[in-house]
Structure formats: structure tokens, C-alpha cells
Amino acid sequence: xxxxxxIVPKLADYSAxxxxxxVSQLLAALKEEVDHAWxxxxxxxxxxxxxxxxxxxxxxxxxxxxxxxxxxxxKREVGRRVNEIRMEVEHAVGxxxxxxxxxxxxxxxxxxxxxxxxxxxxxxxxxxAEHPVMRTSREMVAVFQKLGYSVADGPVxxxxxxxxxxxxxxPNHPARDTQDTLFIAGQQAKPLRERLLLRTHTSPVQIxxxxxxxxxxxxxxPGTVHxxxxxxxxxSPMFHQIEGLAVDTNITFGDLKGTLDHAMKExxxxxxxxxxxxxxxxxxxxxxxxxxxxxxxxxxxxxGSGPCRPCKQTGWxxxxxxxxxxxxxxxxxxxxxxxxxxxxxxxxGMGADRIALLKYGVEDLQLFFQGDVRFLxxxx
Ligand code: PHE
Numbered sequence: 001x002x003x004x005x006x007i008v009p010k011l012a013d014y015s016a017x018x019x020x021x022x023v024s025q026l027l028a029a030l031k032e033e034v035d036h037a038w039x040x041x042x043x044x045x046x047x048x049x050x051x052x053x054x055x056x057x058x059x060x061x062x063x064x065x066x067x068x069x070x071x072x073x074x075k076r077e078v079g080r081r082v083n084e085i086r087m088e089v090e091h092a093v094g095x096x097x098x099x100x101x102x103x104x105x106x107x108x109x110x111x112x113x114x115x116x117x118x119x120x121x122x123x124x125x126x127x128x129a130e131h132p133v134m135r136t137s138r139e140m141v142a143v144f145q146k147l148g149y150s151v152a153d154g155p156v157x158x159x160x161x162x163x164x165x166x167x168x169x170x171p172n173h174p175a176r177d178t179q180d181t182l183f184i185a186g187q188q189a190k191p192l193r194e195r196l197l198l199r200t201h202t203s204p205v206q207i208x209x210x211x212x213x214x215x216x217x218x219x220x221x222p223g224t225v226h227x228x229x230x231x232x233x234x235x236s237p238m239f240h241q242i243e244g245l246a247v248d249t250n251i252t253f254g255d256l257k258g259t260l261d262h263a264m265k266e267x268x269x270x271x272x273x274x275x276x277x278x279x280x281x282x283x284x285x286x287x288x289x290x291x292x293x294x295x296x297x298x299x300x301x302x303x304g305s306g307p308c309r310p311c312k313q314t315g316w317x318x319x320x321x322x323x324x325x326x327x328x329x330x331x332x333x334x335x336x337x338x339x340x341x342x343x344x345x346x347x348x349g350m351g352a353d354r355i356a357l358l359k360y361g362v363e364d365l366q367l368f369f370q371g372d373v374r375f376l377x378x379x380x
Pocket of ligand 1: 200201202203243244281284321322323347348349350
């Protein structure tokens with residue numbers, strides 16, 4: 001907003017109408033400038049000098065241009081108006097001074113609060129909105145909490161051991177290439193398993209939790225992960241996953257399917273169907289990708305007369321990877337009660353950002369991370 005600085009005009013005549021107009025114009029300018037004067041001590045001092053400075057301050061000008069110049073018979077009325085203006089201006093200067101001093105005493109001289117006017121209104125602060133990705137993550141986590149899962153977390157800067165080795169990615173195994181890992185520099189002097197990297201998935205927390213908690217366990221793990229993907233409409237070097245792990249005696253693939261089918265119906269609505277298709281992850285065997293019937297087109301693949309874009313006309317949307325915990329993974333935590341001959345379990349992992357994109361119909365993933373208030377306000 002461009003504020004054209006207010007200038008005290010000369011009065012062409014001294015009729016009540018002309019006075020009214022001049023006074024209300026001046027008070028409007030005062031009101032606008034008061035807001036700005038609250039912003040800092042410097043702004044307040046400039047405001048004070050401009051309005052009540054002895055030499056050339058706006059009040060002095062009003063006195064000279066309106067009152068002194070008034071013809072005798074108008075002096076009384078003009079004097080009354082000028083007094084009103086003076087009171088308004090002094091009130092405004094005092095009011096802003098109070099706020100300015102309040103912030104000064106707060107930072108410089110705690111205790112000297114005599115000049116604080118506690119009757120002044122507070123400074124309004126905009127209330128934020130929950131970020132759509134955080135909201136999605138929280139709502140998904142809540143679905144599993146209702147099933148008795150507890151929330152676990154772990155570090156974003158991980159070791160090779162937790163991100164790869166204990167998840168059955170042996171050193172130099174090509175499956176590691178699928179993870180587009182960002183490594184921390186200067187780690188070569190350490191043994192491989194201790195070298196640091198940015199975790200590429202939340203799965204390392206499976207191992208960390210099994211090291212600390214004996215079976216049975218049921219956990220959900222929300223968190224950020226990193227991969228060396230250039231940012232575009234559907235990729236980001238930082239994104240969010242929600243992981244799950246259940247370990248007990250006699251956990252079957254049927255439990256996996258039943259749990260995830262229920263969770264998807266809770267999250268997307270009771271009419272969605274799930275479909276499991278074979279896949280591969282080093283730490284699950286067998287592994288699957290789970291699809292839900294497209295909750296945008298209802299599974300038809302078409303929207304009105306056109307194609308449904310989110311499901312690419314297939315009627316299905318890929319939501320997560322899952323599978324039965326590979327016995328090789330249990331071997332790494334065997335000593336804490338995870339004997340692969342006695343326990344079994346399932347695990348799953350999904351991208352919160354992708355689900356949020358689909359759920360809210362956002363076209364570009366980057367919008368989630370640019371911090372543009374105009375975008376985020378739409379979710380308040
Ligand atoms: N960690 C896998 C990924 O990031 C997802 C996954 C988790 C798959 C758990 C199976 C079991 O792609």
C-alpha cells in the first residue's frame with residue numbers, strides 16, 4: 001500500500017461543511033499513520049515529530065493555517081475544532097508511546113513499567129493453520145492409534161547399519177541404489193556400518209524400536225526422510241513417511257491385509273477397496289504394493305466425460321509398500337526376543353506428502369514446502 005503523506009491544506013472557506021471535511025481528512029490520515037507508528041521505536045519517534053514537533057509539526061501547521069488565518073467571526077468554531085484535533089493527536093501519540101515504551105522496557109529495563117498503559121489493546125497475532133502434510137500424517141497416525149499402535153521415532157541422521165544393513169541391504173547390494181541416498185561427507189575413515197547418512201525411509205526405526213522393546217509390538221512411525229531427488233511437481237529431496245510395524249506370535253499376511261484395509265477405509269472413507277500386488281523390499285518377504293480404489297473417481301477411471309488424472313484412468317492409486325518382516329531382519333534383534341522361529345510380523349510404509357497431494361487436490365508438491373502463506377491459509 002502506498003501512503004501519500006498527508007499535507008495540511010489551507011481552508012478555502014470556514015463553513016461548517018468545509019471544516020467537517022478538513023477535520024475528517026486529517027483524522028483519517030492520523031488513524032492510518034498510527035498503525036505504522038506501532039511498528040518500532042524509530043517509527044514512533046518519526047510519528048511524534050511529524051505530528052507534534054514544535055517547528056513545522058502538523059499540529060502547529062493546523063494552528064497557523066486554520067486558526068490564525070480564520071476570520072474573526074469563525075475563530076471560535078475553528079478554535080473548538082482545532083482543540084478537538086489536538087486532543088486526538090496527543091492521545092494517538094501517547095497511545096503509541098505507551099506501546100513503544102512497553103516493548104523498550106521489556107527488552108531494556110525490566111521493572112520500570114510506570115509508563116505502561118495496561119488498558120491499551122494487545123497486538124493481534126495471526127493464528128496459524130496446521131500444515132496439510134502434518135495434518136495428513138496426524139490423521140493417519142490416529143487411525144493406527146485407535147487400533148492400539150503407539151508412536152515411535154528415531155533420528156533423521158542415521159547410520160548405514162540402521163538404514164541399510166539391519167534391514168537386509170547387504171554392503172554393495174544393488175538394492176541400495178534404489179534409495180538415492182544422501183551421505184554425510186568425510187565418513188570414510190569409519191567402518192561402513194557407522195557411517196552417517198540422511199535416512200531414506202522411516203524403516204530404520206523398526207530396528208531401533210525392536211532393540212528397545214520386546215515383542216509383542218505395534219508401532220507407527222511418522223517422520224521426515226531424504227533422497228537425492230531434484231525437486232519437481234511430485235518429488236522433493238525431503239519428504240514425509242508413515243511407517244508401521246506389528247510383531248507378535250502368529251502374525252499372518254491376512255492380518256496385514258485386514259489391518260491395512262481397515263485403516264484405508266477409516267482414512268479415505270468406507271467405500272474404498274484395497275488391492276495388493278507383488279513387489280520387492282529387502283526387509284519384507286513376501287512384499288507387496290497396496291493400492292486403494294481411486295477415491296476421486298470412485299474407481300471408474302473417468303471424471304465426467306474426461307479421464308481421471310490422479311489414478312491415470314486405472315481406477316487405482318498406489319498408497320504404500322508393505323510385507324511380512326523378513327526373518328533376516330529379526331536375526332539382527334534376535335537377542336531381544338525376536339527369534340524368527342517364534343515371532344512373525346508385518347510392516348508398511350507410505351508417503352504422507354503424496355497422500356496429502358491426492359487428498360487435497362494439490363497439483364504441485366513444491367507448494368507444501370515453499371511456506372507461502374496464501375497457499376497455507378486455504379487449509380485453515
Ligand atoms: N521403506 C519402504 C520405502 O521407503 C517402504 C516400506 C516400509 C516397505 C515397510 C515395506 C515395509 O519405500
